[in-house]
Amino acid sequence: MQNVSVLSGGRVELGAGTLYGAINTLLKKRWIMPWETNKSSRKKEYVITDLGKGTVDREMKRLTELLENSKKIVGGETHAEKSV
Structure with missing residues (x-):
């Protein structure tokens, strides 16, 4: 969410619900997939397919x-x- 704000010069503020909805759509379309880096971290990362x-x-x-x-x-x- 912070990256979107920085990239857009503060013009776009992305809410958590919008972000997670977009991620789910991208996963369903198989445009991204989960990236397993550090299982102890709560941070989820994705890679583009x-x-x-x-x-x-x-x-x-x-x-x-x-x-x-x-x-x-x-x-x-x-x-x-x-x-x-």
Whole structure:
């Protein structure tokens, strides 16, 4: 939860219920799996799976395309202007 806050510059505050719900969803989809490091610790750690990495890669490509298209629109560049 603290890492999300730091990464977002304090813009996103993640509650425990939201975090645990997200973790359970990621586990069900097999995008992450438990990582056994120190059984004496209460801290749970997870590692991303190959399936999860593929999903992240596709989402990053989708978001990159969305950002590039947004920049074109905000910059006023249209398909018709490119053709001229």
